[in-house]
Amino acid sequence: MSKVQVETRINGEGVEFLCEPQQTLLEVLRETLSRTGTKEGCATGDCGACSVLLDGRLVCSCLVLGVEAEGKEVTTIEGIAGNDGLHPIQQKFLERAALQCGICTPGLIVATKALLDKHKNPDEETIRYWLAGNLCRCTGYDKIIRAVQDAAEELAYEA
Amino acid sequence: MAEAVDYKVVGTRPIRPDGVDKVTGRAQYGADLNLPNMLYGKVLRSPHAHAKIKSVDVSKALAMDGVYAAVSGADFPTAAHGDIGGEGGGDVADVAKNVMARDKVLYHGHAVAAVAATSQSIADAALAAIDVEYDVLTPVLDVDEAMADDAPLLDENCFTANLPEKPDKPSNIAAVMQLARGNVEEGFEAADVIVEGDYNIPMAHQGYIEPHACTATINEAGQATVWCCTQGHFEFRSMTAKLLGMEIADLKFIASEIGGGFGGKTVVYLEPLAVLLSKQSGRPVKMMMTREDVFRATGPTSGTHCKVKVGAKKDGTLTAATAWLAYEAGAFAGAPMGPGAMCVFAPYELENFHIEAFDVLVNKPKVAAYRAPGAPQAAHAIEVALDDLARQLDMDPIDLRLKNAVSEGTQASYGPKFPRIGFKECLEAAKAHPNYTKPLPEGAGRGVAAGFWFNVGMQSSAEVHINENGSVIVVEGNPDIGGSRASMCIMAAETLGVEYDSVRALVGDTESTGFSNVTGGSRTTFATGMAVIEACEDIIAQCKARAAATWGVDEDQVEWEDGQAVPAPGVNADVKPLSLADIAASAHKTGGPLLGRASLNAQGAGASFAVNICDLQVDAETGKVDVLGFTAVQDAGRAIHPDYVEGQMQGGASQGLGWALNEEYIFDKNGVMENAGFLDYRIPVASDLPMIDCEIVEVPNPSHPYGVRGVGETPIVAPLAAAANAVRDATGVRVNDLPLSPPRLLDAIDSAE
Amino acid sequence: MGPSGPCAIDAAMAKVVFPDHLLQHTGGERELDVVAANFRELLAVLESKWPGTAEVFAKCAVAIDDQIYQDAFLEPLQPHSEVFFMQRIEGG
């Protein structure tokens, strides 16, 4: 199958790759580029494990074609922490024990980043609806919601 | 609630040692290993639920560019019958046929062939080029149908086990089990009130978010390495060895991080295929299930049909009970009907009871363990019946349970007497909980139910290495599925008397640490924890000997206190205490590095009880249920890391609520699952649930140094009935079948009007 | 000084109880009094009474004086110990 050449930026770094036209961004990230922090839970857009930001917008990377990344900025879980350490969202997930197996965690953290970029002070209902596309089978969401609330508070305080 | 014990680290909530890797995407899960020159393996699955395989021809696939291996049933050795090991794994020959069909396919999605190719798209094209000829048979799709005398047979060699005499003809009933005591007729005669119910629950899936995945590579000498997500890499190793006729020592299994299991990752599906494909191609092979594969071909839990009858005196004292419990096994024998039978009446004192249970073959995927396997379905039946009973007696449902609750010394329905347990304590804590008396909004309902699970011990190994600066490395063999590294570090720090931060835990592969059974059965913190504690005690004994040698006193003149060796009281030695760091620093002079180890088969797992309170509302227009509040009370024995104990309770509640309200396998008349994706098999999402309030009761298990009982499974037992009872309370309508999905509830409400 | 003589030995036997699904191996006997110092000896007694059953019983879980063992072997039996055979318990 002939491949397409794509130029994109991933977590601030210029990246070029070749992909088959039908390959998803998720498959390219994981299998071609070995950026395996982004997870696959369903490949049909139903679980959110593959959440990434595409030009700042939250998307399921399993529903985006690799070729669609052309000229765009992709932010994955690997790009959330800064050089000076964990992002407050990551820190709060740890402090609140908001992960058990952790497979949903990268997607949830990326989705939370998108949420808090948009809503500075979301109430519980807003958080629950915003994260409704990110399945977690282990936690019952309780500690995740609390981690997001804590992170929102901390970020508001920092700002 | 906790009995006062002076622990420094046990009971605290530190950050898990593997946490940073898991919030940054560094942690590697089953599908995250990419090796140079690697191929992608894929499985061809049966389009029929029941058919004879006439032929499988992979030659066209094998001839394709980029395809390097193609296998079918004929390429596997014939496996002899025998126990495969693991959790409910079943018979070796059955697992072999489940992994790759031989002469028959027994469910839609059953594996019939596999290929390995240079890309996923080529692998897909290769699957399409495989020719399979089938002779389609009538599928048997539900448990009642399967038990009928004239039902088509899945297996002509299946004769019902456990009957007094071997039956003269085969049947879909693979096994029966009975438990009985007293005289049931007399018991019912003595009753003032009798309630009865007939309860159906369809198959449901564990629903872990990470699909099964592995990467295997085998060299010319036949030595293979398999990296995979598993609840037990040692057991995966032995299963793979049995299925492929390999020497165990030629197989090395490395457990990746695991993205959920709940019992479903205790048996092999892909691993033997990947090894075989790697052998044929001479290259590493990675295999990843799709979500659809996971639903169609990996272990759901049994669909069940249960009947329960209970009698009681006016004051609530139970006089007799019967249970008839039929469990779907799926395509091969091994439904968890035994535990179901042993659990159904376990929480209650009963003089007279009779329990019958059935393990029934149907043309659906073979069931696998799912959190307290078999218990939730049986508990749903009895706990709903008890709720009906409480209503008829006009009695508080918790009081009814308190009146009949088992306690230490009660003869359990499954045989022996109960040792120290915390059921009454849980009931009392639930009754005293503010959520139990909190006023409900207009139209809402509240339901209560109890749950029980045995928990198990089994084999574990652990080593403890003391670094040259006194920091500690714990090596054990249980994949960390929900924070167990943190628990191990806590128990090691507590035992040694050092800081939590100076301890690290790692999960060794099958060649770097001793055998350990699966992470399952709620056993890891209990049994592996016990091994870690014993390995630390081994270190302490060595430290005391080193200190004695340093001071020139006898070993029994040294004690270990707060992480340091001190002279025993009354010993007249003018010496400074020696900390673990001091002893480690001079270890090279006193006998070399400090290495402690322990291996054991832990006995005395403590039964864990739970009581749940569920508040919900039903939309009369749509039948949709809104869960308003959920309170989980459970006896943990001792919570080593309370956050992760609560996490188990909250996660189990969420899974139980999903099972109660929405989740079900829906099959068409040909046995094709119609909802094999997360869109239509709807597990709870964040907006479906409220906060889940937890109350940890601590009645220590006398068989564990810190009192641990194990907490992972009990949380899923009670929510099914708690939700059903709340729906009854909210609507005035009793619906016996699950799930309480909008159409079913609307129907029930409409026909009641 | 306690009582002595043959009566005391009879009284000092462990009581073994079999559930329904094992009765096919015990000729229908539900209970048996056995003199054995540990579980291994108990299995030997059962095997000599019902030849060919050792493997069946060894695979069972067993409760000895209220404590459940998935893999009993050398566990000691006291005089008057109660031994219940059970189905093995699995977990998720």
Ligand code: FES
């Ligand atoms: S993998 Fe993309 S939504 Fe599930």
Ligand code: FES
């Ligand atoms: S922590 Fe396991 S799926 Fe969320």
